[in-house]
Every structure is written in structure tokens, then in C-alpha cells.
Amino acid sequence: xxxxxxxxxxxxxxxxxxxxxxxxxxxxxxxxxxxxxxxxxxxxxxxxxxxxxxxxxxxxxxxxxxxxxxxxxxxxxxxxxxxxxxxxxxxxxxxxxxxxxxxxxxxxxxxxxxxxxxxxxxxxxxxxxxxxxxxxxxxxxxxxxxxxxxxxxxxxxxxxxxxxxxxxxxxxxxxxxxxxxxxxxxxxxxxxxxxxxxxxx
Amino acid sequence: xxxxxxxxxxxxxxxxxxxxxxxxxxxxxxxxxxxxxxxxxxxxxxxxxxxxxxxxxxxxxxxxxxxxxxxxxxxxxxxxxxxxxxxxxxxxxxxxxxxxxxxxxxxxxxxxxxxxxxxxxxxxxxxxxxxxxxxxxxxxxxxxxxxxxxxxxxxxxxxxxxxxxxxxxxxxxxxxxxxxxxxxxxxxxxxxxxxxxxxxxxxxxxxxxxxxxxxxxxxxxxxxxxxxxxxxxxxxxxxxxxxxxxxxxxxxxxxxxxxxxxxxxxxxxxxxxxxxxxxxxxxxxxxxxxxxxxxxxxxxxxxxxxxxxxxxxxxxxxxxxxxxxxxxxxxxxxxxxxxxxxxxxxxxxxxxxxxxxxxxxxxxxxxxxxxxxxxxxxxxxx
Numbered sequence: 001x002x003x004x005x006x007x008x009x010x011x012x013x014x015x016x017x018x019x020x021x022x023x024x025x026x027x028x029x030x031x032x033x034x035x036x037x038x039x040x041x042x043x044x045x046x047x048x049x050x051x052x053x054x055x056x057x058x059x060x061x062x063x064x065x066x067x068x069x070x071x072x073x074x075x076x077x078x079x080x081x082x083x084x085x086x087x088x089x090x091x092x093x094x095x096x097x098x099x100x101x102x103x104x105x106x107x108x109x110x111x112x113x114x115x116x117x118x119x120x121x122x123x124x125x126x127x128x129x130x131x132x133x134x135x136x137x138x139x140x141x142x143x144x145x146x147x148x149x150x151x152x153x154x155x156x157x158x159x160x161x162x163x164x165x166x167x168x169x170x171x172x173x174x175x176x177x178x179x180x181x182x183x184x185x186x187x188x189x190x191x192x193x194x195x196x197x198x199x200x201x
Numbered sequence: 202x203x204x205x206x207x208x209x210x211x212x213x214x215x216x217x218x219x220x221x222x223x224x225x226x227x228x229x230x231x232x233x234x235x236x237x238x239x240x241x242x243x244x245x246x247x248x249x250x251x252x253x254x255x256x257x258x259x260x261x262x263x264x265x266x267x268x269x270x271x272x273x274x275x276x277x278x279x280x281x282x283x284x285x286x287x288x289x290x291x292x293x294x295x296x297x298x299x300x301x302x303x304x305x306x307x308x309x310x311x312x313x314x315x316x317x318x319x320x321x322x323x324x325x326x327x328x329x330x331x332x333x334x335x336x337x338x339x340x341x342x343x344x345x346x347x348x349x350x351x352x353x354x355x356x357x358x359x360x361x362x363x364x365x366x367x368x369x370x371x372x373x374x375x376x377x378x379x380x381x382x383x384x385x386x387x388x389x390x391x392x393x394x395x396x397x398x399x400x401x402x403x404x405x406x407x408x409x410x411x412x413x414x415x416x417x418x419x420x421x422x423x424x425x426x427x428x429x430x431x432x433x434x435x436x437x438x439x440x441x442x443x444x445x446x447x448x449x450x451x452x453x454x455x456x457x458x459x460x461x462x463x464x465x466x467x468x469x470x471x472x473x474x475x476x477x478x479x480x481x482x483x484x485x486x487x488x489x490x491x492x493x494x495x496x497x498x499x500x501x502x503x504x505x506x507x508x509x510x511x512x513x514x515x516x517x518x519x520x521x522x523x524x525x526x527x528x529x530x531x532x533x534x535x536x537x538x539x540x541x542x543x544x545x546x547x548x549x550x551x552x553x554x555x556x557x558x559x560x561x562x563x564x565x566x567x568x569x570x571x572x573x574x575x576x577x578x579x580x581x582x583x
Contacts, residue, residue: 001511012508018578029580036530036542037502040580057580059542061504065578 004062005096011066016073021055025158026123028115030108037064037105041072041112045120047155047162049080056112060105063098067106070094071113080117086110123158130184131161134177142180145173160190168193202514203560207400208349208377208493208551209518213443214402220446221404224439232436233427242438249445253409256448257394258385260414265432266441267422269408270376273395274300274343276410276421276432277372281341281393282313284417288340288369290314294326294355295536296348300395301374305343314338322538323486324353331363339369346378346394350520350533350549351484352493354382361390370416376400376408380451381459381490392416398440402553403447407440454554462552463491465561469550470494472565477572479583483534483547492552495520497539499546500582501575506548509571515564520547542581 004012024042031038037060044053054072058065070091075083088106092098098106131153138146149169154162161181165173171193178191204212230239232246247261254261267273278301282291293305295317309315316334319327326344335342342364347354357373364371372393375384379394380401386394394411398404410432412418424433473480479499498506503519510517520531530544550564576582 001508004508012505015578036540036545038542038580057578059500059579059581060502062508064502065505 002063002099002102004066004099007094007096008063008066008098011069011095012062015056015058015065015069017054017056017069017076019055020057021053023159024055024116026116026118026120028112028119030111030115031059032108037061037108039064039068039108039112041068041109041116043075043083043116043120045080045157047157047160051075051078051080051083056109058108060108061102063102063105064108066095067091067098068109068112071106071109075113080120084114084117086113120158124156126185127158127161127181127189128153128156130181130189131156131177133184134180139180142173142176145169145176149173151177154194159188160192162192162194164194202516203563204516205550205552205556205560205564206516206518207553207556208352208549210399210405211402211553212555213399213404214447214450216450217403217443217446221439221443224442228438232438233425242436245442245445246436246438249441249448252445252449252452253396256379256384256452257396257411258387259411263386263411263414265410265412265428266436266444267408267410267432268406268437269399270298270374270395270397271300272422273376273393273397273408273410274298274372274374275304277393277395278304278308278341278343279421280417280419281343281370281372282308283340283419284370285340288338290316290336290339290369291341291343292316292318292331292335292339292364292369293343294318294320294345296320296324296350296353296533297343297345298349298374298376301343301345313340320353320536324348324351324484324533324537325487326355326360328356328359328363331360335363335367335369337368339364339367341370341372342367343372343374346373346375346384347382347490347493348484348533349377350493350531350547351487351495351537352377352490352551353484353487354378354489357391358389361392364392365390377490377493380448380455381492383455386411386413393418398444398447401447401451404440404443407437407444409444459491462554462556465552465556465558466491466494466550468558469552469561469564470496472561473568476565476569478576480572483537483539492556493549494551495534495547495549497534497543497546498548498572499543500579501572502545503547505575506546506571509575510548510567513567515567517551518549520544520549 021042025045026043042055058068174191232243250261344360361371370392379396397408483495530541534544
């Protein structure tokens, strides 16, 4: 039997944030075909690019399960950039140390986090380019409303975007853009309009 | 503690310990000595030899004591590929114990042709391939009597016939089979057989090699004239005496029948299959030892299961070892065509004549919630 710390055994026995998430903002599946160890990771990301929720599933030993659980705890509340930088040694330290032979078990968690963030960025990129395409070659209805206005993305997320529309048109353009971008991607994309007072933000 | 890892090692039978103690205390004489104090010990060595011979249906002079199964396998393979310079070839199976497989690979590196015969999904030996690959250059065919991981029984008598038809000798690693199923070396055409004391409630560090009378044999361990020069080294008297008693006890329990153990194993398997989704028994379609069951839990990793069972004092083992950075699935399960993921969900339960129904029921009570808990966080679970 491995010499596991109390913290590690606690995370193995009571894994935090285990399971799957409904409509995650980023999702990854990683695994090692050699030993069959596998992991899924789902992330929920807020409009400040901060991870607000995480879920994981792991097929692996106690070390693999505990390090995945620890990783989710560490990632919550961190920005995407910070979460990507979480090192295996930090996960091991968070768990009160790990037997050196088990160190490789935590590598999967790092790959899963990078994968989920990449998936988030890829889906965000899809929304950005769909918006760009609609604005570059707008259907007549949108073209009519666009005349004399500027549309500037403030924040884009795989499921929603915040736009600054000047002068304000009371939301008509936003709702047309939402359906056009949604239709281009085949999924619902919510569009929010940043209010005037938010301009200085 | 509930000990269900009897294929790894067994508890020493109390009767065995009692029989050994005098030789660890006052009767410390060397049986090879001239003086009475030493030579009277030889009587006890010979009694042990008779008991081991009786268990195998052999004659006492065909039994040589050694340090255990690994030595027996090494000796048999070396001798079996050396006795006739025109027959340096070795034919064995993909599911042998490392004591055979590693020795076979070493002999291959030394230039002796090696053929490794595969098994099917049920762990059954491909006898047609064995026939095809046993040729006039083959000196030895070595097929284990029962597999240590799955308990699948191998067709020893048939394999011996194949060997003899080609003019080769036949060896069986019977470490897991001796004492668990009846063995008759004379009737099965076995030329050499390895066994180990600690797998049948005897002591560790002692075993025996059966060599059929008149069969060509070259000793591996040279030195003094012990064991008629066939295996040098001062007699491990306490170990040998213990092995003898263990053999006698095993014979008695075989005579009484292994029905009780088989019934407990069936109870365990039925209980697991009924309570753990996706679970299956490795080698289920084959005749198996009455004490061994490897369960493929599927979707939950074996070391995680081992860890949870260990916390509850339930002692079992898995086929793989995740120890050095990369985890290799059991080569036995891989040889059966079981993929790496599934192979890494294997747990081996191995019972003994000391296992009780209450212990099996306690395992059946503890196990399903543990499996359910691991399934709940597994990406594979359906």
C-alpha cells in the first residue's frame, strides 16, 4: 500500500466537485491508452474569465482521483490564465505530498485543465468570428439598424457576449445579432448590451 | 482482516508450525553429518519426501527439495534445454509465471529457440499452435498447471502428450495447482514439476522439483552431495519438514473434497455479479481452480478498489502494478485479449481452506457500495 497523506486520502474518500456539468463552458477528456486512466473536466467561466465552477470524473487510482479533486478546488475562483498555470507540484503540495511514484497520476489533471480551457477558448473564438462575419456582411434587417452605429464587443463567452452599441437602439439590434450569430453556430448565444454608464469600466 | 490473497501466499497451518519448531530449536543438526545428532534429522527429511511424493502420485526418490517454485522453474527450463544439444528449443505459454517467462527469455538470449503459445479469451491454451510449434529441435515443453491470476487450469496431460510425440520433455509449473486440485504425475505424463511450500500453508523458502525416474536431468545448483548431487546446499530442514506436513494436510483436504471452497467461490462470484454492474469473471468459460477468481469490474480502476478494500481490512490483489511511472496491464489478461482499460479493473480473490462463509458475506456486503462510489466518478461507467 502506498504511503498516502491524510489530505490525499480525504480527497480520495470524499472527492470534491465530482461528476458532470450541464452545458459546460469548456470540456475536456484526456486519458492514457497505455494504462486506461482517464479523466473528464467541465468548467463554468464567468464574464471576468474566472472559473466559477468545475466538475471532474476520473478512472484511476487513489492518487489520480485525489489530485483531480484537489485541482478542482484550486481552480475555482482563479482566472483561466492562473488555472492553466497550476503545476503538478502545487497539487501534490495541496494534498500534503504524494509518493514520488504516484506523481505521474497528477499529470492527467493538468492536461485536462489545459484541455478544458482550450475548449473554452475555441468556442469563444467561434462566437467572435461568427459575430465578425455577420457584421461584415449583414442581412438587410441588421444592415438597416447598423447604419450610423458602432458595435464593439466588450466581452465574448462561448454562450453569450456583451456588446457596446452606440448610439443605443433599445435592444433591437442586439436581439437580431443574437439570432444571426446563434443561427451561424447552431446554438443559442445570448447578447447583452453594455449600458451607457458602463463605458468607463 | 479478511485474507483473500492466498495465491500470493498462505498462512502457515498451525500443525505445520508445530512440526517445524523442534528443528528450529534443539534439533539443529545437519542431516548430512556422520554423527547421530545430525544424521537422525535425515529421517524427518525423508518422511517429508514421502509425503510430498504421495501428494503427487510420485515415488519419493523422484522428489528433490529446493528453495521454492522459482528455483524449480529455473532448474527445469535450464535442464530441459540442455540435456540434448540437438534439442535446445523451449516451447511455453504466454501466461506463465515470470519465473518461467523471464528464464525462457534469458535462455532465448543465450541462443536457445523459444516459442510462446497463446491463449484464447477464456484463457484456454491454443493446443493446435502447441502442436505446430513443438518440433524436433524442441527439448522442453513447459505449461503451467493452473494460472496464478485467473485460476484457469491448463491441459497438462494433452500438452505432455504433444511434447512426448515430438521427443521432447514436459515440465509443469504446478505452484498454484498443488494442494488445490488432484495431481497425478504418473498418469499425466509429467517429466518435471515445480511446487512451492508457501502456497499450500507451508513455509516460505522451500519447495520441491519432481523429476520422473530415468528422465534426463542436469542439476543447476552445484556444490555438496546433498539430494544425491542433484541439488546442492545444506538442507533447509525446518522448511522441508514443514513442507512435508503441509503436503500431508493438503492431501487430506483434497480427499475430503474441495467442494466447500468451490461453493464459497461460487457464492462470492454470484454475489459480485448480482451487485456490481458490468462486472465479469476472467476465464469464466474455462475449468478453473476452486479457489481463484479474477473479477473485471470494468469502469473502476483496480488500485482504487484495492485501497478502499484495504481500509476495511479486506486483503486482495490486482494483476497490474502501477509503481514506476507507467502502469502496465497484466500480461496474462492482455494475452487473453482483454484491453488495457478493462485489464486495469481486475481484482483477484483467492480463497483457502481457512476461508469462511462469514468472510465471503462480509466482502459481499462491503464491496458493492465501494464499487458504486467509484462508478459515480468514473468517466467510463454506463
